[in-house]
Amino acid sequence: MATVIENTxxxxxxxxxxxxxxxLSLLTTEEKNEALLIIANKLEEEYKGILQANEKDLEVGREKGYEAAYMDRLALTKDRVFDFADGLRQVAKLEDPTGDILSEWTLENGLKVEKVRVPLGVIGMIYEARPNVTVDATGLALKSGNSIVLKGGSSAINSNRKIVEVMHLALENTKIPKEAVQFISSTNREATEQLFTMKEHIDVLIPRGGGSLINAVVNNATVPVLETGVGNCHLYIDKEADVEKALSILVNAKTDRPAVCNAAETLIVHQEWFEQHIDRLVETFNQNNIVVHGDQFVTSRIPNALPAGEEDWENEYLSLDIAVKVVGNVDEAIDHIDRYGTKHSEAIITENRDTAAKFMKLVDASSLYHNASTRFTDGGALGFGAEIGISTQKLHARGPMGLPALTTVKFLMSGNGQIR
Structure with missing residues (x-):
């Protein structure tokens, strides 16, 4: 049957x-890898058509006045298309987790027990503006032996439709049936809601996008959900932080790509460090066009700082804005993160190992950093190839989710007539 149709x-x-x-579960690792390489090559061959489709989405975005951060997530370039094609090649190089024997033992009666890693089955992927997710999620799903049902946001409908069309063309020359990659092209909310309740066909839902999308899936789905989270990430500069390290990490975490979930949104600074290095800090803000929203202490000392309200502490900016809070010790920093953090990525800059250890033990987040940027919370950066999302929950998977997160286990028992 056709897999890309309207009103499906x-x-x-x-x-x-x-x-x-x-x-798909019967295919060898080699057959799956070959398919991923063929898809990667086809995406590069057809990049012009993908960019033409993407331009239609961008044109609609400009007409509707989408914010710059949203447009950045939506936009494709030749380099970005080639990057997600390379991501598939990286996934092909990774070890296939399916079939791994995690543990094995033999009972006194001779019954052999094996705990084996197996695919989840069918993954439902619900996501917003980023067309690269269409490729990343598909690659990880296929490599781990799963089929995938893709439901992208309406803002990227043309881009996603074209990308899936190209992937289907590629799959015709592989052992993977093209029906393993399903794309819901309907933009009706009912199509998304239908996915929420098909527990007999969908094994897990993975939402990837803003807080409203994630909450809608978590609160309404009867299908199990692998929850990804928004990234209200914090950077804490301790009183014993090295100045050059701190400022370099701040610039990277805030400005490298401000519209992504692992960018820093709040800077927490120890008062002693702030007062000692305020000139360097302000210079760094100004040189990098960072707009400061600060607490009362900050606004009294940085002339152009805007007063921060509750929403500044709670929300992602996804821009060059940053909320700045001054604290008296690491405990106050941890308390602030406990109240406003989204359990995504948090960092401490300090030369004091004891302070760092306390921060790393007490802060509740999927990914914690000592003297490094939060921008490393990414499957590619951590060696997973592509990622399917950042899990901020605690069951099944947490943090950047690569191939193992898309598997479950079976217990396989082998005997010789044993009865109980």
Whole structure:
């Protein structure tokens, strides 16, 4: 059946994905890797058509006045297309987790027990503006032996449709059935809501986007959800922080790519360090066009700083804005993160190992850094190849989710007539 159609029946697509998952589970690692390489090559060959489709989405975005950060996530370039194609090649190089024997033992009666890693089955992926997610999620799903049902946001409909069309063309020359990659092209909310409740066909839902999307999935789905989280990430500069390290990490964490979830949104500074190095700090803000929203202590000392309200501490800016709070010790920093953090990525800059150890033990987040930028919370940066999202929950998977996060386990028992 056709897998990219308007007003599609989502349940039929999910059924087709489930059938394809059975076939996919029988393929060898080599066959899956070959398919990923063929998809990567095809994406590069067809990049002009992908960019033409993307331009249609960007044109709509400009007409609707999308914010700059949103447009950045939506936009594709030749380099970005080639980057996510390379991501597939990196995934192909990674060890296939399926079939791994995690543990094995033999009971006194001779019954052999194996705990084996197996695919989840069918993954439902619900995401917003980034077309690269279409490729990243598909690559990870196929490599780990899963079918995938993709539901991207309406703002990237043309880009996603074209990317899936190209991937389907590539799959025709592989052992993977193209039905293993399903794309819901309907932009109706009902199509998304239908995914929420198809527990008999979809094994897990993964939402990736803003807080409203994630909350809608978590609060309404009857299908199990692998929850990803928004990134209200904090950088704490301790009183014993090295100045050059601190400022370099600040610039990278805030400005390298401010529209992504692992960018720093709040800077917490020990009062002693702030007062001693305020001139260097202000110079850094000004040189990098960083707009400061500060507490009362900050606004009294930085003339152009805007007063920070509750929403400044709570929300992602996804821009060159940053909230700045001054504290008297690491405990106050931890308390602030406990109240406003989203359990994504938090960092401390200090030369005091005891202070760093306390921060790393007490802060509740998926990813913690000592003297390093939060920008490393990324599957590619940590050696996973592409990632399917950053999990901020505590069950099944946490942090950047690569191939192992898309598997579960089976217990396989082998005997010789044993009965109980």
């Amino acid at each position: 029946n989502v349940e039929l697509q999910a059924i087709e994905a489930k059938k394809a998952a059975k076939k």
